[in-house]
Amino acid sequence: MRDLLGLGGRRALVTGASGGIGRATVRALADAGMRVVATGRTDATVAGAEGYEVLDVADPASITGAVERARARLGGLDLVVNNAGITRRTPSIDVRLEDWEDVQDVNLRGTFLCCQAAARSMLAAGGGAIVNVSSQLAIAPPGGRASYVSSKAGVIGLTRTLAVEWAPTIRVNVVAPGVTKTKMIDAIERDPDLREEFLRRIPLQRFAEPEEIASGILYLASDLASYVTGHVLVIDGGYTIS
Numbered sequence: 001m002r003d004l005l006g007l008g009g010r011r012a013l014v015t016g017a018s019g020g021i022g023r024a025t026v027r028a029l030a031d032a033g034m035r036v037v038a039t040g041r042t043d044a045t046v047a048g049a050e051g052y053e054v055l056d057v058a059d060p061a062s063i064t065g066a067v068e069r070a071r072a073r074l075g076g077l078d079l080v081v082n083n084a085g086i087t088r089r090t091p092s093i094d095v096r097l098e099d100w101e102d103v104q105d106v107n108l109r110g111t112f113l114c115c116q117a118a119a120r121s122m123l124a125a126g127g128g129a130i131v132n133v134s135s136q137l138a139i140a141p142p143g144g145r146a147s148y149v150s151s152k153a154g155v156i157g158l159t160r161t162l163a164v165e166w167a168p169t170i171r172v173n174v175v176a177p178g179v180t181k182t183k184m185i186d187a188i189e190r191d192p193d194l195r196e197e198f199l200r201r202i203p204l205q206r207f208a209e210p211e212e213i214a215s216g217i218l219y220l221a222s223d224l225a226s227y228v229t230g231h232v233l234v235i236d237g238g239y240t241i242s
Contacts, residue, residue, distance in 0.1 A: 010033075014038050017052075039053045088102075111155050115172070131217050131221055201242050
């Protein structure tokens with residue numbers, strides 16, 4: 001399988017690696033033979049990672065430093081997975097400006113700055129791939145998530161723009177996960193009515209495992225997707241078509 005994926009020996013950086021999808025992504029990439037530097041806002045140990053960098057994607061200086069240290073540790077970067085994200089659930093009429101800016105700074109601005117920092121190295125080296133993480137809610141939005149939905153819809157637009165601008169040197173794609181079993185859905189799991197409401201909208205009648213999202217990221221990173229760029233891979237159990 002490693003030969004089919006073509007990832008053996010390649011070098012990756014994963015943001016938001018201390019969360020469920022991030023950890024699963026690091027493991028999947030490492031199992032495919034990649035050398036991976038994991039990053040997160042606080043110090044952590046991530047299985048499969050060759051190194052770990054503290055990275056606050058809301059802080060431009062932190063991004064620049066962490067990407068450069070990862071590049072130096074690995075001897076270059078072939079892949080960046082922008083997985084770091086936060087959410088807020090507030091009626092739009094009540095959203096505070098500071099909360100709006102927090103979400104945009106992490107989810108959209110942080111994703112762009114990580115792409116930009118990595119692309120400088122990849123363009124100079126002659127190749128690379130970027131996989132960004134959006135959300136099913138960017139495609140089928142609910143109420144009460146204006147800041148989150150707009151930021152994740154922005155990630156899709158950003159991905160498509162960069163895919164055009166940086167082709168043919170860098171492939172840039174995005175996954176849009178559905179409800180996934182991570183800490184981010186604790187509120188759903190604690191509320192039986194809310195949980196049932198979501199499950200009714202999912203044809204496959206269950207929430208995703210983090211490993212299932214990581215598999216989609218692995219595909220877009222690999223040589224199996226060598227002719228894929230600017231693509232939105234929705235992994236949501238059918239939520240957005242129900």
